[in-house]
Amino acid sequence: MRRREYLYLVAPSVLVMFGLLVIPLVRTIQWSFERVRYGSPGTFVGLDNYRDALTDPRFGSAVAFTVVVTIAVVSVLVVGGYVLAVLVNGLGKMRPIVLGLLLVSYVVPGLIGGTMFSWLFNDNFGGIVNQVIRLVGLPEVLWFTDTWANRGLVAAAVVWSMIPFAMLVILAGLQGVPKEMLEAARMDGAGSLRTHWSVIAPSIRGVLGFVTLISIMDVLRLFDQLIPLSPQAVQIGNESLVLYIYNRAFLDGGQQLGLGSAMNVLLILLIVVMLLPFIRDTAREGRS
Amino acid sequence: MRTPATGPRLSPPSLRRGPLAAASTALVLVGLTACGAGSRTATSSAAEVPCEVEVAEPTTVNVLAYNSSAIDPFTNTMVASCTQGDLTVAHEPIDFDGQTQRTTATLAGEVGTYDVLETYGYIIPQLATEGSLLPLDDLVETYGEEYDLGALNEGMLEAMSYDGQLYAVPMQAQMFVMAYRQDAFEELGLEPPTTFAELREVSAALQESGQFEYPLALPLLASGDLATAYDAALGSLGVDYVDPETMTPNFDTPEAAQALEELKSLVPFMDPQVTTFDQPSVQQQMYNGDAAMAIMFSGRMNDLTLESNTQYAADFGFAPPPTVGEDGAQYSALSVDGWSIPTNSAVDPEVLFEVIATSVSQEASEEAVPAAFPARDGAVSEDSSPYAAAAIDAIDNAPAAEPFPWTAPIANETLPVVAQAMLDQITVEEATARMQEIATGVLADY
Amino acid sequence: MASSEAAQRPTTTQGRDAGRGRAKLPTGPRGPHTSRARKVAANVVLAVVCLLMLSPVLWTAFSVIKPTNVAFLNPPAFTFTPTLDAFVNLWQTTNFYQYLGNTLVVAVVSTVVALVIGLPAAYALSRSPGWVSVALLVAALVFRALPRTAVVLPMYEISRSLGIYDTTLALALALVAINQPFSIWLLRNFFAAVPKEIDEAAMIDGCTRFSMLRLVIIPLMGPGIITAALFMFLFAFQEYLTAVILTDVSSATVPVFIATQLGQTLPLLQQAGAASLLLTLPVFVFAFVAQKYLIAGLNSGSVKG
Known part of the structure; x- marks a missing residue:
């Protein structure tokens, strides 16, 4: 391809990405060195915001919480998505309907899905889950105030909203796997697990990598679900990084825009570190 | 166990809404609201009062006001009455958090998106010092007589003022009121408590009766209402956040610790997840018969008296809130709600003021009873509503407000500490020491 | 079920290589x-x-x-x-239909724009492996992972100063930028699945690079484009954080509206629930229609990595 052609083809996209993403990013970096609030000019304070962020114990606990949730949720997403995809793939005429039903939770916005989810667990709204728990005689679970119960609740809500995507992409990947291989795995009882593990899953490695990558990105940004599902996230140590940034910097009328921006920059660094393996792969693949 | 009332109800059967009645209501609504803007909820009626505001060109006035049964009548009057000629008054339903968020956003721009803001005494000083709100004294001068603004309560006008200038036209006052289940109280021979000590006794009795596992419900949301609750307890013990004379915070006083201890003493009688309850959750606790007592703002009380909301509507009694100590002010907060004009509105302030004045007119205020406690003197009497007597008592015995610009920032920044203390994550001494430090930091800016 | x-008989929905009409497989x-x-x-x-x-x-x-x-x-x-009172009240007493309209406009506009500028770029990236392409791909990867607040808060300030705050245009533009990286990634993989020889053949036949792209390549990857479009549309339709920061009274979307209703009391809370369902309903239908294309599209090379 001639260089001119390449330029013409790429230019609009590059302009949009750089104009609408890089310029705002530069602004964020600039703010991160200032003491600033919306609508008024800031004053340069050097690395103060970064120092504030890094010495705040809440920041550390938010990082820990976010990383742990990301690892746990992504594992469930990949394994669960795989199992669901295999099950759905085995369906006949029912497949489109089942697939349509399973996609519903993916298309509901996170905040709203989170709220619907919370009503299942909240006694003030007649939470059905608690009724069932009572019915079978299990002890009461404090879904919103107990740290681990709440973590389970939040993780479940995130899995609920994201597993359809994982399932869908893996299902698409399974279409490329020879039918005989899948049939064999389905019929051969004890050996089927091994077939999946050692033959089928490796053959769609690329797909699984893609699912993992997208899931990591999305769970690291966890925010929407926490608003309805964790009303006292701060107190029970279930504050995600984005929620922390939102709480610290923007809840109070954007008074701490500088601090919030510094935290955003740190979060971006964390994301880049977690994505490094994928970035390396991309670079390698792009050159070939 | 709790048994829902299945016996004969107090309301005549003809008033009970069957499916047919519901359907016909829906049809009537279709007819009435075929077009037009604004918020008209099915349960609230909008008073149509004369609104003679004239505009030279088509003008839209955007109103930002959260929904509650006490605020809605005023908002709805404004929308229903003043949308005429070239003037459109627009309002969309929004919850309280939404209002807070939007207020910040609209005031940050050079030209705001809203032209009339619902404000309350607590945030007036802060917004006024920032220059976000228009002083209204001249407009009151001009239009006072036409809209009979002289009848607005003196104290409420003061609550909407800062540094000698008026920043909002008061529409109503809200104060804490206690709602309780009269049926359960009668059965157990209990009286509404007047002190926290009695509150604990009554709660224990209700708990022992086996009818209520957690008889008391308070809005103690750790990211919001808890700040108001702690301030109310402090106020009841006669202490302010800050001594304005010496500019020193009061969190090192014994009362600051006592207020925390007293709030914590109620924990055994409340749902274990009470620190996630906002006022709507507390209403649900009462609607569902989970709690037998609740203390929250009077503006939320009318909802409890409606058969359409709960089967227990007829069972609720109302009383003034108890005092924290033996005597003194009640565990309460007096909050005056009003209408403000943001300085960054593009609409002519005279037009906006007339729209506001219309919504607090005599006629409109009378229509707002019993859901609200209007700012016009004499609008509420003891028999205006089931909870009017309690509200009148409560308004006289609430702790005085702290009309200073540092009040809101101190409340916001100390809130996480109060929450930690409530949840036993830190001791009361640690909490008060930390709050003293935070408040001293905030005061350094003033 | x-x-x-x-279920055992392979059907056409099971992919192109399903071995239609083949006899029952041995059952193990x-x-x-x-x-x-x-x-x-x-x-x-x-x-x-x-x-x-x-x-x-x-x-x-x-x-x-x-x-x-x-x-x-x-x-x-x-x-x-x-x-159905809650639905009637919602329709009567709020501007729900207007929010729904805004949401649709934003979703459609941002999808179309993202495709129009994303397609040529993705094609170029798939055909020209140099370091520029690698850099752009890595940039797209990082942009896809950015926390929203890092770009949307400055966007708020920028849109204010350009006078486009609270317009569907501003929101649609923001979403084009935010969702563009994902679409480029997806589309690039689709293009990669189309053999280069087709390009060459078409160019020999006298097509220019651009007409060849328009007339030959793009029609070839129909399902891929539909898949990318569906994802763009979905992302825009659901977006909350960007919308809440860039819109207010005149261009709010349904998720923004619903988010301001969740702290309401009865009966408005039921109304909020009704709004949530009404938002879910179109996407419910959408999910049924879309699943076929999503599978076909994702299968045709996108995610084989």
């Missing part, structure tokens, strides 16, 4: 009996999963059609006379 026989060492039992078990598991996945939506739907005084009863009421 499907009968086991129907355990014989047909075990196979049937396993099939039933698998279907039961799937049915339970479907029910669980739908339960939040179903429970909300129940609460919305209950009369207000039993809507959120604890323990919940299971017998009631259903009513």
